[in-house]
Amino acid sequence: MRDSWKEKCRLFWLHSIPLMTTLMMMFMFLIPIDAVKVNYFRPSVGAICVFYWTLKRGYLFSYISAFIVGFFIDSYSSTPLGVNILLMMLTACITQWLAHYFQNASFNAGWFIFSLVCCGIMMIKWLLLSLYFGHLLSFKEIIFNYLATVMFYPLIAAINVGVQKYLPQERINE
Amino acid sequence: MVRRSVLLIKTGELKVWLRRIFIAFLFFCSIIFLLLSKVENSAVKNLDKAALRVTGPIMQVVEYPARMVHRIYTYLYDISRIYIDNRELRAENKQMLLLQNKVRSLEVENQLLGRLLNYVPPADANFISAKIIAESSDNFTHILFVYIGDEDVKKGQIVLGDESVIGRVDKVSGQYAKVILVTDINSKIPVVVERTRARGILSGDNTVYPALIFTRSTADIQEGDVIVTSGVGGMFPAGLPIGFVNSIQNGEIRVETLADISRVEYVRIVDYGLSEKQAKVLNDFSESEQNAR
Numbered sequence: 001m002r003d004s005w006k007e008k009c010r011l012f013w014l015h016s017i018p019l020m021t022t023l024m025m026m027f028m029f030l031i032p033i034d035a036v037k038v039n040y041f042r043p044s045v046g047a048i049c050v051f052y053w054t055l056k057r058g059y060l061f062s063y064i065s066a067f068i069v070g071f072f073i074d075s076y077s078s079t080p081l082g083v084n085i086l087l088m089m090l091t092a093c094i095t096q097w098l099a100h101y102f103q104n105a106s107f108n109a110g111w112f113i114f115s116l117v118c119c120g121i122m123m124i125k126w127l128l129l130s131l132y133f134g135h136l137l138s139f140k141e142i143i144f145n146y147l148a149t150v151m152f153y154p155l156i157a158a159i160n161v162g163v164q165k166y167l168p169q170e171r172i173n174e
Numbered sequence: 175m176v177r178r179s180v181l182l183i184k185t186g187e188l189k190v191w192l193r194r195i196f197i198a199f200l201f202f203c204s205i206i207f208l209l210l211s212k213v214e215n216s217a218v219k220n221l222d223k224a225a226l227r228v229t230g231p232i233m234q235v236v237e238y239p240a241r242m243v244h245r246i247y248t249y250l251y252d253i254s255r256i257y258i259d260n261r262e263l264r265a266e267n268k269q270m271l272l273l274q275n276k277v278r279s280l281e282v283e284n285q286l287l288g289r290l291l292n293y294v295p296p297a298d299a300n301f302i303s304a305k306i307i308a309e310s311s312d313n314f315t316h317i318l319f320v321y322i323g324d325e326d327v328k329k330g331q332i333v334l335g336d337e338s339v340i341g342r343v344d345k346v347s348g349q350y351a352k353v354i355l356v357t358d359i360n361s362k363i364p365v366v367v368e369r370t371r372a373r374g375i376l377s378g379d380n381t382v383y384p385a386l387i388f389t390r391s392t393a394d395i396q397e398g399d400v401i402v403t404s405g406v407g408g409m410f411p412a413g414l415p416i417g418f419v420n421s422i423q424n425g426e427i428r429v430e431t432l433a434d435i436s437r438v439e440y441v442r443i444v445d446y447g448l449s450e451k452q453a454k455v456l457n458d459f460s461e462s463e464q465n466a467r
Contacts, residue, residue: 027229027236030308030319042310063197070204075225076233076308077315078344078358081218082208089201129314132212133359141314141380 014167018057019065021163022049023072025156030076043152044145046073047121050088051114052160054095055103057167066092083128087121094120107157115150122146223347226319230350233308234321299411301334301444302327304351316358316380317344320441322351327443330409334442338415338432339363339403343443351443355435356416357384364406365416370394373404376416376429383420383428395419401429411446 022045029045046069053061070085077084094117102113126142210218252259304320304327318333318341331343333353341355354360361378365386372393378384389395399419405412420430 023232024236027233027308030233030310031237031241063200067200067204071225072229074207075222076229076317076319077310078317078352078354078360079315080208080211081222082204082206082211085204085207086201089197089204093197125314128208132208137314137359138379138381145314 015060015062017163017167018049018053018061018160019068021160022046022053022065022069025049025159026069026072041144041148043149043156044118045152045156046070046084046088047091047118047149048114048153048156049160050091051095051117052110052157054092055099055110055113056160056164058096058099058103060167061092063089063092079129080132083125083132086128087125090124091117091121107154110157111150111153114153118146118149122149219345223345226345226347226350226352230307230319230321230348233319237307299444299446301442303440304443305440306438307350310358314359314380316355316361316378317341318353318355318441320351320353320443321349322346322443323349325443327351328445332410332414332444332446334414334444335433335435335438335440338417339410340431340433340435340438340441342409353441356431357382357435363410363416364404365401366404366412367393367395367419368400368402368415369396370399373406374427376401381428383430384417386419386427386429389427391425395422395427397422 026045026049029042050061050066050069054066066088067085070088071081073079073084073088074081098113098117102109105113122142122145126137126139130136207218302322302325304322304325306318307321308319310317320333327343327346329343329346332339333341333343339356341353341358341361343351344354344360345352356363356376356378357380358378359380361376361384363376364373365376366373367389370393372389372395374386374389374393376384377387386395386401397419401416401418403410403412403414403416415432417429417431419427421428
């Protein structure tokens with residue numbers, strides 16, 4: 001009985017590691033940096049992490065995790081509640097489909113796939129916000145955001161690779 | 175014996191279908207949130223506030239070590255510039271002394287003219303200093319998170335950085351407040367050009383330089399003109415400096431904020447004593463707008 005309880009705790013802990021890592025990194029990237037126009041080069045850490053974990057450890061990063069990540073992004077940004085939730089869910093959905101074909105893809109291939117997925121997600125975000133505010137938003141912003149996100153992918157992915165080493169390789173039968 | 179089906183449906187298939195329904199439900203929730211945000215539903219606002227209560231303390235903890243490293247860097251940088259700064263400050267000080275005398279005489283003149291016009295001065299402003307604990311994370315939002323402690327801060331209060339307006343309080347939750355910067359797309363401030371008194375609206379559009387809109391096409395506006403609040407609408411008192419005209423291209427006027435928002439570490443949240451009557455009018459207006467929706 002005690003063993004099963006311990007096992008349940010261990011499973012819960014393992015399942016929460018990717019989500020916790022994602023949230024911690026998101027908060028780290030919110031730190032105020034005194035550099036001019038630095039906001040233009042802040043990446044969408046949430047999108048990188050959702051993509052990475054869904055691709056590499058899909059069974060540890062569920063749609064609920066993507067939902068929570070989107071919820072927190074919406075809470076600390078001034079975007080309307082729901083926009084980032086929808087985008088993170090979409091990222092998870094697309095990546096899960098891609099994982100069937102590219103789960104064991106090389107790092108560079110993963111980076112390339114992410115750049116394509118991120119492009120689509122950013123376009124949807126721009127469209128959603130333009131619809132919400134009733135006029136087309138500046139396209140320059142989305143390009144900066146997209147480039148910053150793609151450029152930061154190796155750094156965030158490297159941290160995730162470090163965390164991944166402590167996670168089980170295969171799905172655990174619950 | 176292991177049971178393999180429920181009502182002729184295999185348990186494996188049932189699990190898959192339940193999972194799909196749950197995912198569809200989550201998508202549905204996100205769309206509902208978005209629609210409720212559009213109509214400014216109070217439940218969504220409360221949910222947002224609750225999230226701020228959770229994220230606030232975490233961000234405060236994360237920010238602390240980073241701030242320490244930054245302080246050390248700033249300290250060393252300041253030391254390297256101490257000689258140049260000292261020379262510049264001495265020169266500036268001479269000019270300031272001359273200006274001080276001018277200001278004194280203008281103040282006396284202003285008081286005399288005020289008496290003549292039966293002018294009622296604005297209520298004494300109270301302010302609190304608040305520490306910035308986080309900035310917005312992408313280009314679509316220009317906001318700050320500040321730690322206000324147990325101070326009484328209300329939505330709509332003005333936020334100053336380096337003596338000029340940088341934004342307004344959007345949400346208060348517990349000991350934290352969310353500040354919408356003048357560059358954010360949600361920010362619209364009635365302003366006036368100080369030199370010519372031409373009126374307009376300073377409208378943020380998530381770029382570094384917010385746009386000055388709704389100005390008369392014949393208005394005399396030049397690059398370098400200082401932009402101050404006009405006081406129209408009652409949310410902001412008149413005469414608070416915001417920025418100066420950075421560029422005028424094809425009729426599009428862009429304004430640069432006086433405060434370097436990216437270098438501000440502490441902000442001042444100012445309560446200009448918005449009268450109860452004004453507050454009531456604003457509340458009534460927002461309620462009627464919600465009812466209309």
